[in-house]
Amino acid sequence: MTNNNLSVISLISIGEHPTSRRPRRAEQDARAVELGLKLAGERLKALYAGTIESPSIEVALRSYLGMGLAEINILNLSDPADATLALAEHLKAERPDMILTGVRAENGESSGMMPYLLAEQLGMSVITSIVEVSSIDKVTQQAEVLQALPRGQRRKLKIKLPFIASVDMAADAPRQSAYGPAMRGKLVMNQLSVQVEDTLRSKWQINEGQKRPKRLKIVKAKTAADRFKAATAKVEGGSGKIVHGSSESAKEILKMLIDEGVL
């Protein structure tokens, strides 16, 4: 269902393979490109903000070209730069109907804030975790999208164009990247007209993340149905409590330690 007068831009980033930690086509961003290709076909534009500091990063970037894009627009940023500022500047000029992105990056800050920050600067609506754009009406400037919810649930939403959508892992898997087109596609460098230095981040001290110990889930279910429920049901929260004041906090902590049998 490629739409002839729809302008779509997919934002792409360099991912990181979970086991080898090598740069790769980011899984969610690739889904954003896949969705974009289905919506706009060859007119889909892809935009990358960042540096190409090594050949392996270029290969990873080119693997998006291998999906059938003719070119990728690159906003060349040197670290530490705020990619949102550069992207917003570029997108203001482009004025696309739809901006597609992954939910969060596979490395770096990986905060998942990008769609929100961009929406704020561009004055667009934002919708998260979509899997499909079911219909677009250019006359009423409305689109109908499917949003992914936990455990395979879907929610149908209507949203006004233009909008920014983050694409969920549950969306259609990206097509295979072909080597030939990937190598022949163009990487178009764009000049930046704004200062995009990330003044906040330059003051941060960044440490390697550590895996937090995780409580083992003990399933006490007796029947198959109970086990199935335990495996699939949403973890019920609700035991959390907001406590103010140091003595109350101390009491709560002490109570918890006694409950857990630590004391």
Add this chain to the structure above:
Amino acid sequence: MSSSALLSQIMPILIFVALLLAIIGAVRRALLWSQGQKSTIHWSGILAVPRRYLVDLHHVVARDKYMSNTHVATAGGFVLTALLVIAVYLFDIAAQILNYMLLASTMLMFIGSVFVLKRRKNPPANLSLGPWSRLPKSLLIFSSSFFFLTLPASGLLSDLVPELFSSNIAENIAGNIAGWLMAVVLIAGIIWGLGEMFFGMTWGGPMKHAFAGALHLGLHRRQTRFGGGQSTGLFAIDLAEDKLGVEKPEDFKWNQLLSFDACVECGRCEKACPAFAAGQPLNPKKLIQDMVVGMAGGSDAKFAGSPYPGIEIGTHKGGAIIPIVNGLVEADTLWSCTTCRACVQECPMMIEHVDAIVDMRRFETLEKGQTPGKGSEILENLIATDNPNGFAPASRMNWAADQNLAVLGQDVEKADVLLWIGDAAFDMRNQRTLRAMIKLLRAAKVDFAVLGEQECDSGDLARRLGDEATFQRLAKTNIALMSKYQFSTIVTADPHAFHCLKNEYRDFGGQYHVQHHSGFFADLVKKGAIKLQANKALSLTYHDPCYLGRYNGEYDAPRYLLQAMGIQIKEMERSQTIARCCGGGGGAPVTDIPGKQRIPDMRMADAKETQAEIVAVACPQCSLMLEGVVEPRPEVKDIAELMLDALVEDSTNE
């Protein structure tokens, strides 16, 4: 004018016209081939044609004794007859000896043709019908017509039946009419015969195989496979080209197009093809004929052999500049191939089916990005983690945590033997083989080391799936890694890695002495470095891996080892050069094209027929495929595991 005078006047004209048309046809055919891409022209090969024809080709044909005798008589008779006919009737060389020779050669050809006809009484399914059913009749007509034409000139006839042909009876009206009738019948027969044998040879008739085949034998793309040589490594492509792989018939090399024309539609490839037998949509013979259709343009409706299982004949068409896949050939056809080379091995015309299939797969993967099944996932894993299943590269040596292996670059800088682990490192079944190998190497006090975590997949799978880019990257990475260390031999239990290292890394500057573990252990046993109990009375059969046997000609070493353990191998009917594939090669388990049955099930049925209780294998892929067959079935054991069971431990060792 008498009938014989007419004959003698008309003959040179007929032969001249037939030869002229044949030459025009040959030029047209050559123009079709020239649509292909540039490739080295091995002129010297032309000189070798007679030898290749009489030795290499005949050896293949002679696997079917009936057919080789028939072919020797028919083809030998025809070649002689054709030369003599041109000498006698076109150039009018009136030597009596030539007439006698012509009579003999036509008789020889006639006898051969009778056997061709006889075989076609109830033709087996692998033979093509249509024009191929006409051919034996044409052979008979050609040979008999020239026999009877030559008979009077030889003078033999006038002694026997003087009243019919002697000039004294020229006034005899009855004789005259008979003579004219005979002349008309002879002329008709000669026109038919020349039409099939001379005109048809270059205009697309069944005899095309002789013309194109002779040229193909001479100009073959793999010159080294003749005279007992071997050439099985795939050709590398330049990744900077504008188009990678073969999309249209014109993208093949010109000598590949020529090779397709050499096909004689004998269907031996079809009989040998495991995918065809499994009911997957591949028939190597049809594939080659489709390439001929593609080169010349048209539809496959005229194909008179077995179809691709499940795909009707006449539903596909193509042309030299029309994309092949999904026009002329379905993508599933290409992806059904296990690259086992059984078709290539069986082909008397030395056609390289696997090369053509991989060429087309390359376009599917590198240009279209349409590797089916799990293909794209596997390739992505190979790109990101250097192993097909996406395991962390740092976990490559986890299996050997208890083995104390010397790692090159960490523990040692050089060793006699580099033990190539391969992707068996990530597979619990094949880790057993690796452990057995290590025990054997230690028992034989071999100085060996491994590459450790830095070893990458050999690239075999990527290459057969058409991803030449990933193969070349892996090959270059491995070559660069190995160039840092000193070793004299690479030993591996994986025939696929063995083949790549030995035959395919050469194009990228990697020249190694590589041995499969069976060959290496056989040498150790011969030297007495490994002692085996020679009293293992196991009921066992041996399955030849394609990449060890057909690709590298190693049939003896595994058998030697088994016999050294005192085992009498219960050979399967299809063993050694004609062994049936386990279904695990060429990425076939990855693309997983549906068929009517599974190839490993068929192979296990072959093994069960021998009543053996154990199937000995020599390839991790074979062990996985054959162990995947549901029980009850014979046990599957690698040669190394069997050897470990029979190892005589030296007590002074510790």
